[in-house]
Amino acid sequence: MVTTPAAAALLANHPAVRTRIPYDKHGAESGIAGMVSLIGRLRNANYDAAYFAQGSIRSAAIGFAARIGRRVGFDTSAGRLLYTERIAHRKDEHHAVRLWRLAAGNSAALTADAMRPQLFPGASEREKVDRLLRDVPRDGAKLLALAPGSIWGTKRWPHFPALASRLAPLYRLITVGGAGDAPLAQEIASAAGVERIVDATGKLSLLESAELLRRCAALVTNDSAPLHLASAMGTPTVAIFGPTVPAFGFGPLAPRRAIAEVMTLNCRPCSSHGPQTCPLGHFKCMKDLDAQQVLDQVLALTA
Numbered sequence: 001m002v003t004t005p006a007a008a009a010l011l012a013n014h015p016a017v018r019t020r021i022p023y024d025k026h027g028a029e030s031g032i033a034g035m036v037s038l039i040g041r042l043r044n045a046n047y048d049a050a051y052f053a054q055g056s057i058r059s060a061a062i063g064f065a066a067r068i069g070r071r072v073g074f075d076t077s078a079g080r081l082l083y084t085e086r087i088a089h090r091k092d093e094h095h096a097v098r099l100w101r102l103a104a105g106n107s108a109a110l111t112a113d114a115m116r117p118q119l120f121p122g123a124s125e126r127e128k129v130d131r132l133l134r135d136v137p138r139d140g141a142k143l144l145a146l147a148p149g150s151i152w153g154t155k156r157w158p159h160f161p162a163l164a165s166r167l168a169p170l171y172r173l174i175t176v177g178g179a180g181d182a183p184l185a186q187e188i189a190s191a192a193g194v195e196r197i198v199d200a201t202g203k204l205s206l207l208e209s210a211e212l213l214r215r216c217a218a219l220v221t222n223d224s225a226p227l228h229l230a231s232a233m234g235t236p237t238v239a240i241f242g243p244t245v246p247a248f249g250f251g252p253l254a255p256r257r258a259i260a261e262v263m264t265l266n267c268r269p270c271s272s273h274g275p276q277t278c279p280l281g282h283f284k285c286m287k288d289l290d291a292q293q294v295l296d297q298v299l300a301l302t303a
């Protein structure tokens with residue numbers, strides 16, 4: 001697997017991945033020298049085939065220059081002219097299905113289990129999470145995770161604090177996300193009471209976060225990375241969609257899941273990622289999704 005450095009760490013312990021090749025194209029390996037170095041590593045490894053989940057011209061050119069004979073990618077990718085085989089990228093499929101077809105071909109049988117991503121936290125991830133939870137009172141309350149962040153402004157549901165204040169009597173809440181999500185976690189702690197919250201934002205790697213989510217009764221998340229970590233760990237998930245929709249192909253795949261969204265807005269979806277601010281100014285896709293609705297979905301999922 002050729003991945004970003006962060007994704008390489010996420011794939012640690014994965015039994016299906018023999019070699020992880022981190023490629024820091026925006027950092028230490030940016031530019032032509034980094035590309036040439038990666039091409040050399042791939043060429044020396046003598047791979048028979050490459051599957052391009054990431055469809056840039058740069059990735060395709062690296063595979064071509066590395067003399068990988070069979071190069072398989074999506075027919076909509078920017079680098080498609082450099083592939084030897086092109087697989088249909090169907091808009092109406094979940095992205096996991098698209099990736100399955102990319103690797104296994106159109107005729108391969110697809111099961112729900114095969115579709116769901118998998119991650120394998122190891123001993124170090126378990127120890128890190130043990131340490132994080134060591135001082136949490138053992139009062140019998142189950143853990144429930146909240147992921148209030150997203151790099152896209154309109155994907156951030158503004159009612160997490162209101163939801164947290166209602167969930168706090170029922171669960172031990174844990175806020176998850178990156179260091180940049182700490183202010184959101186503080187707002188949630190202020191609403192729910194700091195003694196009912198464990199703030200894990202900025203404290204865990206992606207794989208450690210997956211281990212933490214494995215231990216939670218459920219996750220409430222925006223359309224962002226924790227949604228997919230929970231899918232991989234089988235954690236029941238309430239996924240909140242505003243400017244985007246699950247039909248884009250990135251909805252939750254956990255066995256128990258629910259979608260929270262406002263169904264009556266004609267402006268949804270308004271962008272493939274979610275703009276930083278609402279182009280119409282009212283931001284109803286998120287503001288009109290009230291905390292009680294999401295609470296009801298959490299309770300139904302964890303009953």
Ligand code: SF4
Binds near residue numbers: 242270283
């Ligand atoms: S235009 Fe509609 S979907 Fe887009 S951010 Fe605004 S309310 Fe949400």
